[in-house]
Amino acid sequence: xxxxxxxxxxxxxxxxxxxxxxxxxxxxxxxxxxxxxxxxxxxxxxxxxxxxxxxxxxxxxxxxxxxxxxxxxxxxxxxxxxxxxxxxxxxxxxxxxxxxxxxxxxxxxxxxxxxxxxxxxxxxxxxxxxxxxxxxxxxxxxxxxxxxxxxxxxxxxxxxxxxxxxxxxxxxxxxxxxxxxxxxxxxxxxxxxxxxxxxxxxxxxxxxxxxxxxxxxxxxxxxxxxxxxxxxxxxxxxxxxxxxxxxxxxxxxxxxxxxxxxxxxxxxxxxxxxxxxxxxxxxxxxxxxxxxxxxxxxxxxxxxxxxxxxxxxxxxxxxxxxxxxxxxxxxxxxxxxxxxxxxxxxxxxxxxxxxxxxxxxxxxxxxxxxxxxxxxxxxxxxxxxxxxxxxxxxxxxxxxxxxxxxxxxxxxxxxxxxxxxxxx
Numbered sequence: 130x131x132x133x134x135x136x137x138x139x140x141x142x143x144x145x146x147x148x149x150x151x152x153x154x155x156x157x158x159x160x161x162x163x164x165x166x167x168x169x170x171x172x173x174x175x176x177x178x179x180x181x182x183x184x185x186x187x188x189x190x191x192x193x194x195x196x197x198x199x200x201x202x203x204x205x206x207x208x209x210x211x212x213x214x215x216x217x218x219x220x221x222x223x224x225x226x227x228x229x230x231x232x233x234x235x236x237x238x239x240x241x242x243x244x245x246x247x248x249x250x251x252x253x254x255x256x257x258x259x260x261x262x263x264x265x266x267x268x269x270x271x272x273x274x275x276x277x278x279x280x281x282x283x284x285x286x287x288x289x290x291x292x293x294x295x296x297x298x299x300x301x302x303x304x305x306x307x308x309x310x311x312x313x314x315x316x317x318x319x320x321x322x323x324x325x326x327x328x329x330x331x332x333x334x335x336x337x338x339x340x341x342x343x344x345x346x347x348x349x350x351x352x353x354x355x356x357x358x359x360x361x362x363x364x365x366x367x368x369x370x371x372x373x374x375x376x377x378x379x380x381x382x383x384x385x386x387x388x389x390x391x392x393x394x395x396x397x398x399x400x401x402x403x404x405x406x407x408x409x410x411x412x413x414x415x416x417x418x419x420x421x422x423x424x425x426x427x428x429x430x431x432x433x434x435x436x437x438x439x440x441x442x443x444x445x446x447x448x449x450x451x452x453x454x455x456x457x458x459x460x461x462x463x464x465x466x467x468x469x470x471x472x473x474x475x476x477x478x479x480x481x482x483x484x485x486x487x488x489x490x491x492x493x494x495x496x497x498x499x500x501x502x503x504x505x506x507x508x509x510x511x512x513x514x515x516x517x518x519x520x521x522x523x524x525x526x527x528x529x530x531x532x533x534x535x536x537x538x539x540x541x542x543x544x545x546x547x548x549x550x551x552x553x
Contacts, residue, residue: 130296135163138273138296139241144172146238149230149265153360154305154392155258156181157243157275159298164241168195177219177235179226179261180204180454182305182392188216199235201226201261202454203445211451220445220497223359223389223457224416227264231413239271245280246299247291255287256280257304257398258390259409260359263287271295279303281398285387285408307392309342309363315478316343318511323430323474324348326507326514330378331426331472334358334461337392340476344430348373355379356386357424359416359457362393366400381423382408389415416457421464422471429465429473431458431500437492438526438545440502440517442475449495462504472507475500479510479534486537488529490544508532527552 132138139160142148148164151157156178165186172194176187179202187196188210198216200207202223210216221229229235242262244253253276255262263286266272272289274297291297312320320343327333327348332355335341345364348354355376356365365386368374376384389412391397401407414420421427434452435443445454465471477487488510492498506518508529515528526545530538530552545552 132296132298135159135275135298136166138298139163139167141271141296142167142171142174142239144174147175147177147236149237149240149262149269150176150178150181151240151242151255151258151262152179152181152260153258153390154182155243155256155262155280155390156183157241158183158302159275159300160241160273161185161187165192168192171195173197175199177201177237178207181206190215200454202456203451208452218451218454220455222416222455222460223260223412224460226261227411227413230261230264230268237265237269239273240265240269241273242266243275243277243280244289245282246276246278248282251291252288253291253294254280254282255289255409256283257392257401259283259285259287260389260412263411264413266293273297275300277302281402283401283407283409284405286411287409303395304398306394307337307362308394310339312339312343312346315511316340319476319478319509320344320347322509322514323476326472327351327428328426328470329353331355331428332357332379332424333428333430334465335430336360336432337362338432340432341430353378355424356388357382357415357421357427358387359389359412359461361386361388361391363397366397379424381420387415412457416460418460418464418467421461422467425469427465427468427471429461429471431462431475433475433477433487435487435489435492435496436475436477436508436529437489438529438541439522440505440508440525440529441492441498442500442505443492443496444499446495446497448493455499458499459504462500466504466506473504474507474509475505476509479512479532480537486533486541488533488537488541490541490548523549523552
């Protein structure tokens with residue numbers, strides 16, 4: 130049923146229910162605002178979400194009796210609430226979120242989505258974000274939509290018929306945009322190191338941000354690259370236009386750029402709109418290691434908050450303070466490691482903005498190990514790239530120290546000597 134206001138469309142939501150909110154740039158802002166307008170009428174509504182763009186007013190202390198957020202990945206809009214104890218973090222692999230929905234580990238009663246207008250056959254598109262939302266729709270009793278003409282129409286697992294939507298509102302509003310920032314010298318150096326080990330015909334997984342953009346900026350002379358990734362941003366567009374990304378050598382989905390969701394500028398949203406080359410698929414499939422390993426030369430590029438000298442990667446927290454989540458890092462690290470010719474890569478600047486070393490003798494107390502030292506292979510900073518695969522703890526320490534910032538190497542060497550007795 131069509132409603133004039135979001136609050137009216139949300140009238141079926143009751144207390145003691147579980148909601149899922151469409152992810153990333155597809156988060157339906159009008160429905161979120163309408164939900165908060167009903168806060169006084171609701172109690173103990175559990176909101177499950179991955180990263181969502183835009184405000185999340187339901188995380189504010191004044192609504193604690195009405196809403197409890199369960200963050201399957203921590204974005205900026207709920208980070209404070211998680212660390213202050215008003216919201217809860219659920220550690221999980223991104224590939225397993227749809228499984229938890231489908232198997233009832235996490236019950237989803239209602240899902241709030243944002244979609245494109247229906248085509249002549251009545252099919253709307255989930256647009257820029259399919260990820261776990263596809264699974265949430267399958268299991269939910271109620272689907273409430275924000276229909277937006279500015280939502281791109283994407284191909285793949287994104288289609289939902291208007292008959293599957295229980296209530297909707299129409300709102301013509303721009304999607305949140307992420308404008309690529311100018312690349313700095315550190316990012317350019319990291320990008321060049323990583324580009325140097327990417328082979329022609331490789332399939333890439335990368336996220337959003339300056340390091341992935343820097344890597345992509347260094348690939349103009351490569352040939353027949355492919356994309357199979359949980360997400361992508363604007364950096365792929367020039368390489369598609371130049372014929373560098375062709376997806377021609379992929380063993381599965383040849384010719385297609387495969388992803389679970391995307392965030393970027395309006396240029397990116399226009400690029401994917403009704404583009405048959407782009408397929409947004411269920412993240413249970415995209416991030417499945419059994420799928421990823423079938424792609425030869427699978428090159429996975431992921432970031433980290435901190436890596437210790439033995440190769441343990443903390444990517445979800447700064448000590449005990451939660452920052453993001455597990456996401457798809459381990460899905461692709463493991464999948465790439467099984468791929469024929471695959472290269473799993475962790476990339477990070479050598480120091481923080483305050484000059485502290487991001488390569489540490491030991492992880493901060495309470496830091497979460499997202500990728501274990503047994504899984505880590507390549508690690509890159511602006512000072513080089515090393516491969517820890519098959520190396521002992523002392524060999525790893527020596528390699529990691531070689532790509533640390535020079536001003537921190539002596540202290541790291543001393544810590545390694547105290548721990549191992551020798552780096553010889």
